[in-house]
Amino acid sequence: MTTHLIESNEKNETTKQMTMIQAINDGMRIMLEEDNRTIILGEDIGKNGGVFRATEGLQEKFGNDRVVDTPLSEAGIIGTSIGLAVNGFRPVVEIQFLGFIYPAYEQIMTHVSRIRTRSMSHFTVPMVIRAPYGAGIRAPEIHSDSTEILFTHMPGIKVVCPSSPYDAKGLLIAAMEDPDPVLVLETMRNYRSKREEVPVGKYTVEIGKGKIVREGTDVTLIAWGAMVTIAEKAAEQAVQQGISCEIIDLRTLYPIDRDILSQSVQKTTRAVIVHEAHNTGGLGNDIISIINDTSFLYLRAPIERVTGFDVPVPFFSLEEHYLPTPARVLKGIEKVVHF
Amino acid sequence: MELDYPIKKIIDDKGFIIDSTYEKQIDEKLVKEFYFNMMRIRTFDRKAINLQRQGRLGTYAPFEGQEASQVGSALALGPNDWIFPTYRDHGATLTYGADMVRALLYWNGRVEGCVPPEGKNIFPPAVPIATQLPHATGAAWAEKRKGTKNATIAYFGDGATSEGDFHEGLNFASVFKVPVVFFNQNNGYAISLPIEKQMNSATIAQKSVAYDMPGIRIDGNDCFIVYFETKKAFDYARSGNGPTLIEAVTWRTGAHTTADDPSKYRPNEQGMNIVDPLSRLEMFMKNYGYWDEKWIKEVKKKINNEIEAAVEGMEQFPPPVVDDIFDHVYAVMPAHLAEQKESYLTHLRGKAK
Numbered sequence: 001m002t003t004h005l006i007e008s009n010e011k012n013e014t015t016k017q018m019t020m021i022q023a024i025n026d027g028m029r030i031m032l033e034e035d036n037r038t039i040i041l042g043e044d045i046g047k048n049g050g051v052f053r054a055t056e057g058l059q060e061k062f063g064n065d066r067v068v069d070t071p072l073s074e075a076g077i078i079g080t081s082i083g084l085a086v087n088g089f090r091p092v093v094e095i096q097f098l099g100f101i102y103p104a105y106e107q108i109m110t111h112v113s114r115i116r117t118r119s120m121s122h123f124t125v126p127m128v129i130r131a132p133y134g135a136g137i138r139a140p141e142i143h144s145d146s147t148e149i150l151f152t153h154m155p156g157i158k159v160v161c162p163s164s165p166y167d168a169k170g171l172l173i174a175a176m177e178d179p180d181p182v183l184v185l186e187t188m189r190n191y192r193s194k195r196e197e198v199p200v201g202k203y204t205v206e207i208g209k210g211k212i213v214r215e216g217t218d219v220t221l222i223a224w225g226a227m228v229t230i231a232e233k234a235a236e237q238a239v240q241q242g243i244s245c246e247i248i249d250l251r252t253l254y255p256i257d258r259d260i261l262s263q264s265v266q267k268t269t270r271a272v273i274v275h276e277a278h279n280t281g282g283l284g285n286d287i288i289s290i291i292n293d294t295s296f297l298y299l300r301a302p303i304e305r306v307t308g309f310d311v312p313v314p315f316f317s318l319e320e321h322y323l324p325t326p327a328r329v330l331k332g333i334e335k336v337v338h339f
Numbered sequence: 340m341e342l343d344y345p346i347k348k349i350i351d352d353k354g355f356i357i358d359s360t361y362e363k364q365i366d367e368k369l370v371k372e373f374y375f376n377m378m379r380i381r382t383f384d385r386k387a388i389n390l391q392r393q394g395r396l397g398t399y400a401p402f403e404g405q406e407a408s409q410v411g412s413a414l415a416l417g418p419n420d421w422i423f424p425t426y427r428d429h430g431a432t433l434t435y436g437a438d439m440v441r442a443l444l445y446w447n448g449r450v451e452g453c454v455p456p457e458g459k460n461i462f463p464p465a466v467p468i469a470t471q472l473p474h475a476t477g478a479a480w481a482e483k484r485k486g487t488k489n490a491t492i493a494y495f496g497d498g499a500t501s502e503g504d505f506h507e508g509l510n511f512a513s514v515f516k517v518p519v520v521f522f523n524q525n526n527g528y529a530i531s532l533p534i535e536k537q538m539n540s541a542t543i544a545q546k547s548v549a550y551d552m553p554g555i556r557i558d559g560n561d562c563f564i565v566y567f568e569t570k571k572a573f574d575y576a577r578s579g580n581g582p583t584l585i586e587a588v589t590w591r592t593g594a595h596t597t598a599d600d601p602s603k604y605r606p607n608e609q610g611m612n613i614v615d616p617l618s619r620l621e622m623f624m625k626n627y628g629y630w631d632e633k634w635i636k637e638v639k640k641k642i643n644n645e646i647e648a649a650v651e652g653m654e655q656f657p658p659p660v661v662d663d664i665f666d667h668v669y670a671v672m673p674a675h676l677a678e679q680k681e682s683y684l685t686h687l688r689g690k691a692k
Contacts, residue, residue: 039484065484071514076473076507083477086462087421088485091477103503110467111474117667118463119453124670155668155676179670208673255673 472508498529
């Protein structure tokens with residue numbers, strides 16, 4: 001009984017079946033059409049349409065000075081985009097894999113995130129960084145990282161992580177219209193795994209708001225990206241034990257929607273956080289803190305975390321052992337329900 | 340390779356013209372402009388060091404010895420150009436129109452020091468090394484796309500050429516042919532590391548070959564060559580030809596910062612044979628009849644008054660507002676941050692009772 005509530009802010013919108021990658025492409029196309037400040041930059045994004053085809057057809061339509069194939073240089077792409085952004089453009093950068101963003105980490109940490117603060121809002125960096133992330137697509141090593149916490153720790157940028165085609169387009173457009181820098185983490189596992197009805201026109205999904213994707217009464221499962229599907233599968237299995245799970249798709253990792261967490265946990269009185277990132281220092285810890293701050297006296301059991309292990313994401317022959325599975329999530333659910 | 344990049348200069352160490360290429364363009368107005376600005380930033384620099392010693396300023400990065408490089412290049416900029424400085428280039432930013440009170444505030448730990456005067460494209464100083472080079476490229480790219488004739492200049496030191504961002508900034512600028520001038524001040528040392536341990540290449544200018552852009556090596560203590568060559572690079576950029584790499588060979592007379600002791604890594608006598616850029620200009624002025632005692636006196640007085648007023652302006656600047664640390668992180672403050680702010684301000688108000 002998964003419910004994907006369409007929250008289109010344009011009524012009577014015609015919709016079309018889209019995969020997540022199509023929805024992302026559509027979001028960029030709309031903004032390239034609508035706002036001539038928009039400029040897309042990245043490696044292989046032009047003729048090749050990006051390694052995942054997220055930018056397919058865009059260079060053909062908008063020209064190679066608006067959809068720009070750059071040299072292979074993450075720090076160069078981000079650093080140059082800072083200059084474009086402070087001087088009137090709206091760069092949207094594609095980093096091929098989140099695991100490749102580290103050469104640009106300095107630019108993000110020392111400049112993207114704090115130019116507004118350092119200049120007292122005189123200079124701002126309204127840029128979007130898109131980065132496919134996560135394991136489970138049998139990619140080579142380094143391609144599968146889920147290190148969102150490196151970015152959620154740094155004030156000045158926002159981090160969103162859609163799991164569905166609808167959210168991917170809406171959050172991407174919201175990110176492109178945001179006056180502040182936004183990192184968009186796109187779970188590669190969901191790029192083509194499902195289709196759904198997506199409005200053809202422009203709409204936004206508010207940054208900073210989570211979504212209840214399944215209503216339930218006994219335990220709240222909190223997930224994002226590819227882990228939403230894992231949580232849904234675990235919830236289906238839990239039904240057989242008479243356990244009713246509510247699932248929150250967090251959608252924005254920074255700033256976190258604290259209201260949705262507290263409202264749901266106060267109703268269900270139990271929580272299991274599911275993330276594929278490493279356990280130590282993972283975002284789950286912050287979520288536990290938020291729940292402690294807002295809902296401690298409602299809790300009937302300690303909050304459980306089902307996460308990736310504290311090991312580098314293994315080569316793909318073993319990656320299924322790294323990733324949380326419905327079975328591991330179910331174990332976590334049983335633990336908090338039978339505490 | 341060094342022979343391919345001889346150090347170009349217009350005046351020699353005694354202040355005599357040795358290259359007449361730009362001789363006709365040197366007039367009294369220009370000479371006095373150089374003198375005024377170089378004397379102004381030197382006096383500022385020395386004052387700032389004194390203020391730091393007196394505990395009235397935080398750690399400070401002096402630029403004495405680099406005045407010709409900074410003034411000569413900054414005066415070559417047009418009114419709507421962009422300047423991407425490091426923490427050692429406040430001589431250049433002040434010359435370009437940065438506010439002196441704010442320059443002092445910056446070194447006193449006040450973020451207000453990063454805010455340029457309205458209409459002046461002066462970026463906050465880059466603290467990491469070489470990271471501003473791609474920014475300058477990006478801002479120049481934006482100007483090109485807007486179809487303006489504006490250009491950008493990025494300042495950086497010799498050590499910066501070892502960083503990846505140096506390559507990335509130059510490479511992007513070259514690939515996309517954008518109007519940017521990469522202005523290197525080779526001042527001999529990156530904190531304690533001498534240039535010969537920084538790189539195996541004899542010059543920085545030769546690195547331009549890899550990017551197929553003009554690379555020139557100039558005497559950074561000769562304000563004339565700095566001014567005219569930077570201007571030429573800007574004209575070249577504005578005409579749509581793309582970037583230039585300039586290596587201005589100069590010398591950092593003092594410490595890396597007021598927290599650094601150069602006697603630990605270089606002998607005092609090293610650099611003693613380098614003629615100070617301001618002395619060299621003075622000799623030139625005397626050689627060619629520009630020296631005017633009365634004017635010099637007036638200028639020094641004017642500068643001292645300005646600096647005294649700026650110090651007063653810094654010390655009487657309204658105290659920092661705690662709200663500011665929260666208010667400029669995002670355009671719209673996220674709820675959790677608003678809560679942190681409110682809670683902390685409430686705490687402060689309680690303490691004030």
